[in-house]
Amino acid sequence: MQTITANDVSNVSVFIFEDDVVLDIQHDRIICPDFHIGDLNSSNSTHHTGITPPVDWDGNKYCFDGTAWTENPYWREEGQQKGQE
């Protein structure tokens, strides 16, 4: 698996993709097969490959520093994730 994490927001894992998905990380966006990530790019995000996300992974629920997964303390269920700044 692979994930995109946000550098400025505690390395929160925003999206995960299967290994064979091709991501084009540009200076102003990340181009995914079916959509663009418009607010993350090569300067404010990190692309991790070969990862194994938590079984209950959800967007913004976990942070990933390249080694360990930790729960996002601002996460709340039902889409009520709290902001972090």
Added chain:
Amino acid sequence: MNFGYEILGFGSFPKGGYEQAIPAGADGVIESPTNYIDIAWDSQNPNKGIVVYSIATGGLNGWAVVFEISGTTISFGTPTTIESTAQFRNTNLVASPFEADKYIVGYTRYSPDAGAKVLTVSGTTITVGTFQEAMATTAGDNVNLKLDPHNDGKFYFSWRNYDSGANEATAAIGSWDGTTISFGTLNQFGVGLSGGHGGVNPNVFLGVDPINENKALVGYSSYGDATYDLYVHVLTVSGTQLSGHTNGDLGGTTITAGAYQDCNSESPSSVSCEWHGTESERAFVVYNGDSGNTRWQALDYSGTTVTAGAVQNVHAGDRHDGQMVKNPWKDDEFLFIYQSVETGESNHIKLCILTGHATAATFVKESTHVIQAAQGTSPRLDFDPHQEGRFIMCYKDADNSDYLTLALGQLLVE
């Protein structure tokens, strides 16, 4: 003379035609648009615009997509995240009135507070600007972002902030230049209550005077006397202009709020405020009022004093989450789109034409049209600036996997 309207393609969804769902993306990413939706036409390019919407995939992320119209067919570009690391709530979207392919979207990120960013379109590709908060450190909601019709590159911005639990209505002047958003000095106001009240000053709404420069109305509902009343302030803008901007003289950013006027005890929510096109200092509000009735009121102001007209009934027993939008081609005509809970028509998306008077407090309502039978929510609407009487609507269609649905309409012009 206007004598009604038609909905192009009404009833064809989901079989095709003019109402189309945003196509599904990867891994369920865009199947579930939630309650925060808005739509805007491009001011310079005909047959084009964008939609912004929230999706609860983990966090409540914000997305945008370009729509294009060819004849009566709507097509879409590639969906793009505009806020993927925080909440995306209470969104308001406007198109730059003097630039092609440029939009300003205001929203709350939950924390930090409310703010805005610029979206720039090239073809159907969206480039996302940097979020600029209007107020640091505290959360807020009830965002309203409305363009200043007197100054290019300037907008009014209001919301409810949670600072120290006061939940006060707050306003600021914002501007954009290129892809940069700036905000001037804040003005916080509202009715403070001893001991506090969890719901103090909700349902903040905003209306910018199209005739008198530097004047606006901001209102909210407040629990002042054992019931929620509608309080309205006249805002006056003064001072020196925001520095470093190239879009001409933006004017001042200092906001002075007059004393509130208690306009009714209707427990108002979902308040829309629009203005008469030629009658000076005359606004109209539509809101979800007492006993689930949809209400209409004229609000006149002079100096900093607001005079509220009599409460008028738009619909009896028909609660709504809706939006009233002025027809830019008429001085006194408005389209009101709303989610109904009327008996037997729960969650239908409905549309009706309302005509306000220049001087009388009453209004005229044409017959209501059902746009979406059953299970529609969060309807929004925008008039096409390029074609008289044409408009586009968007809403969540729970009957079709919660897809975001667009529908094209045309006022019939004689």
